[in-house]
Amino acid sequence: MISELSVELPPEAQALLNTATRTETPCGTDTLVWHVWGQATRHPALPPLVLLHGGSGSWTHWLRNITALADSGRWVLVPDLPGFGDSAAPLHGTDADALPGLVEQGLQCLVGDAACDLVGFSFGGMVAGFIAEQFAARVVRLVLVGAPGLGVAPPKAIRLNAWRHLAEPAQRDAVHRRNLAALMLLHSESITEGAVRLHEANVLRDRMKGRSLSRTDVLAQSLARVQCPVYAIYGREDALYRGLGERLGPALRRAPGFKSLTWIEASGHWVQFEQAAAFNAALLAALKADR
Template sequence: MNTIHIHPADLPHFLPSELAASLAGAQRCVTTHDKAKTVWHVWGDASQPVVVLLHGGSGSWTHWVRNIAPLRDAGYRVLVPDLPGFGDSDLPEGCSDVDHLPEHLHAGLAQLQAGGVSENEVCLVGFSFGAIAGAMWLAQYPQDAEQLVLVGAPGMGLTVSDRVRLQGWRHLPTPEGQAQVHRHNLMVLMLQRPESLDGLALSLHSANVQRDRMPRRRLSSTDILAHTLPRIRARVSAIYGEYDALYRGRLPELQSAMPALSPNWGAWQTVAGAGHWVPYESDVAFNDALLKNLLF
């Protein structure tokens, strides 16, 4: 049987002091499946209902830095993994895309539950790539959660005429040149308002993309989520930024398509003025929308 390793968590040094203080007291839990380690950050009391936050592509648990404390303070146990292949988690052998993640997430949650870290009702909240991971997780292991909230989820087969074009950065020799590309990529994909690209957003993104070990994933650009939704028994809801770059001009179509595909549909919420990374860019409005969506 795999043993969970639990230690106090270290937070990124560049977090503003107020935000770092709000995230103090986290545990760093390491689960293992098929020789690959998954790192989880955990807040809140083990007796409380559980919210699992799944980050986006090229990200880590830090995609959620502005959302964790409000959930904890509202009475939830908050579990935030670095998805396999990202952040501090191992890239499992043979793992090349999102369809390989469910077995590792299922095994990790089971180990946390057996170790007393997570005991109660569970809601999965997935952002972008993490939304597809969450959907595929519950399609394969329906017993693991009662609810799924999709945030900025791709994979619905709705293309836009003005396709997001990201720039490469790994070949650039200087940190300044890389930072310029990171700013460009954040504004064309992740954020809507120029003032949202603050120093923290740039630091989080720069640190995260350097630890992305799954660069050739392609399923997010297919209609994989549309094919997965009909298989999910859990209640499914969705939260999107009004100006999500993945669905620019097509958000009303998406809002009609999702309920038709979901056997147990919950609610749709649009966050005004926000882009794709809505949990960061419009955190107050997003946190309010998420808390209103939770079943328990």
């Protein structure tokens, strides 16, 4: 496990972290780290809400959403997925299909048999879809956010620039900014100093190398066997789907319980960060839609 003390979080993230309860569940020979908000103030009629972050990420991918969700009466549980953030890597596998059992094991420790609302961003969307397929009783509803693995991908993979070989912090920061612009964020003004620091802290702790499932239709195949209600929220200018948006609906409708696809305008891939207010409204609406 990698300590939070080994990376410097921006003040916004550190302040939110200080309000969380940190807990750990088994992960191979080490632990899976969770941060939890809202347990004491949760509405008892609402299921636990689990947020799964994207690749090269951590709980901080949800930085601008957690407070709104907890304030709505939700018990919010956010892991650093195995191999990311402060969590140990899985013993076997380096892609999304290696993680569902470990997340389910953790949820069994934290919430018992309680069914949860499950929200997955990007890589975490694939993990969430696999959990909904493999552990159907665990999931009340599934919300996919910018998730790949639907058989819809740009002709050429988005190539990010290398940075680990650079000795100067300013050089590294310049690469981080270019990579955020290439994949994660639409507007240059969204690439703030805080966004760069979050990104840096996350990529430093990414130990899940060689991921390739995102360019396949593996999630679409799983969705065909998912029985719970399925919602989707995507940034209108998501770099993974620019010019391909009309193909998302048919892929998502492979889920028998598919309900809706919501587009958030003026946003790239990291939609819940770039357009947090609009995203939070869309997510809360999805979580209430079929109650």
